[in-house]
Amino acid sequence: DRERCRPHRAMHGPNAGSGPRGLRFLGQEEAQAIDQELFIEYKFSVDQLMELAGLSCATAIAKAYPPSSFTTSQPAVLVVCGPGNNGGDGLVCARHLKMFGYQPTVYYPKRPNKPLFEGLTTQCQKMDIPFLPEFPAEAALIDELYGLVVDAIFGFSFKGAVREPFGSILSTLERITVPIASIDIPSGWDVEKGKADGLQPDMLISLTAPKKAAMHFAGRYHFLGGRFVPAALQEKYTLNLPPYPETDCVLQLT
Amino acid sequence: PVSSRQAFPLPSLPRKQPTVLVVCGPAQNGAIGLVCARHLRIFDYEPTIFYPKRSPDPLYRDFTTQCEKMDIPFLSYLPTEVQLINDAYNAVVDAVLGAEAEAGEGREPCAAILATLKHVRIPIVSLDVPSGWDVEAGSSGGISPDVLVSLSAPKQCARRFLGRQHFVAGRFLPYDVQKKFELNPPKYPGTECVVAL
Numbered sequence: 001d002r003e004r005c006r007p008h009r010a011m012h013g014p015n016a017g018s019g020p021r022g023l024r025f026l027g028q029e030e031a032q033a034i035d036q037e038l039f040i041e042y043k044f045s046v047d048q049l050m051e052l053a054g055l056s057c058a059t060a061i062a063k064a065y066p067p068s069s070f071t072t073s074q075p076a077v078l079v080v081c082g083p084g085n086n087g088g089d090g091l092v093c094a095r096h097l098k099m100f101g102y103q104p105t106v107y108y109p110k111r112p113n114k115p116l117f118e119g120l121t122t123q124c125q126k127m128d129i130p131f132l133p134e135f136p137a138e139a140a141l142i143d144e145l146y147g148l149v150v151d152a153i154f155g156f157s158f159k160g161a162v163r164e165p166f167g168s169i170l171s172t173l174e175r176i177t178v179p180i181a182s183i184d185i186p187s188g189w190d191v192e193k194g195k196a197d198g199l200q201p202d203m204l205i206s207l208t209a210p211k212k213a214a215m216h217f218a219g220r221y222h223f224l225g226g227r228f229v230p231a232a233l234q235e236k237y238t239l240n241l242p243p244y245p246e247t248d249c250v251l252q253l254t
Numbered sequence: 255p256v257s258s259r260q261a262f263p264l265p266s267l268p269r270k271q272p273t274v275l276v277v278c279g280p281a282q283n284g285a286i287g288l289v290c291a292r293h294l295r296i297f298d299y300e301p302t303i304f305y306p307k308r309s310p311d312p313l314y315r316d317f318t319t320q321c322e323k324m325d326i327p328f329l330s331y332l333p334t335e336v337q338l339i340n341d342a343y344n345a346v347v348d349a350v351l352g353a354e355a356e357a358g359e360g361r362e363p364c365a366a367i368l369a370t371l372k373h374v375r376i377p378i379v380s381l382d383v384p385s386g387w388d389v390e391a392g393s394s395g396g397i398s399p400d401v402l403v404s405l406s407a408p409k410q411c412a413r414r415f416l417g418r419q420h421f422v423a424g425r426f427l428p429y430d431v432q433k434k435f436e437l438n439p440p441k442y443p444g445t446e447c448v449v450a451l
Contacts, residue, residue, distance in 0.1 A: 041323060042319065042320050042323045042324075043316040043319040043320060043323075044316070044320060045313070045316065058445070059445045062444070062445045063445070096426075099425055099426060100445055123428070126428055126430065127428050127429065128429075227296060228296065230295075230296075230323065230324045231295075231324070231325075232323070232324070232325065246297075247297055
């Protein structure tokens, strides 16, 4: 396990058309099509897949940043949740991080009025996970209080301009020195082209399959999570996913 | 549900194909069996499901669809000749009856299924409660599972469990629930969601 967490140079550069053993990087529309097929054809519920996705994220984080590796006195993690499903993944992740011995704190400024998200919020609150009333004003404050930030702001459906308060949040996150773990897509990045002057996360957890943006990822850890894609769907979209180890719900790609 | 799959021993199976029979009852325990079967498939096992009395619950019907779409076969009947089961599968997952079962409720075709399972020679993995056992008192002459996966916390009848491995899958119970019911759960290793007792 120690060996797998040793820093590697990112294997995917901007010119890579595919990763190890032909692993495919998906465009935005393809990613959306696969998602739709899981819900409509396979009748998975959003709850089911979100739970598995969030668990994958927490598990990947635990492998790369074990609690003992934190220099803060407690393994404090800030989880920043956006207004959609990526934010929901973040809430699930926060809950599992708590179970794994971390001390997560959530910032969740825009909460959808849907039972799914209300339920996830309640689960976190009932587990004594604090929800910040305000985003830390300065990058230096985040560096002081937390050993890791989970970016659960925007996911693979993201398009267009970043609406407040997330623009300011991302500007602050771009200046922190503690590592950032992004769920599925580094927030603010174009889902296919990336963003050269945007967030530079240390870890990326690609869900289901990596998106094209991941080819521009230059951080230390790239994990695959969301181990729920049926074999037939993998074949239909020629995902060429490498095999997951044993019963693990994550696979370290780099 | 996510946790039940981890109790299964990894490929050290006697049969050439990693076949597993998952027997699902009509209620929640059966639904957990469906989820378990799906994860077994993801783990490259070859599950087959026997689910004679299907729940009308929409969530459980979706679990069934997910299994069907993943090409997990559903048997139309359970062979009464146990040797056929012994020959075809490496293990049986008993997801027939759980702690919620009440005497006399939905007992057929469960009683017939349990009568057959009592005689299989391949290992049985029971989910939560060995089916047919009294949740507290245990069993006299019922099925004898090789592995028990207690869900949330062990039930009293687990004290009478004599099989090889007892796992508990209850990592995700909130702390206040654990305290309220004085569960005193064991420590889970790493990020594992099951722990062997």
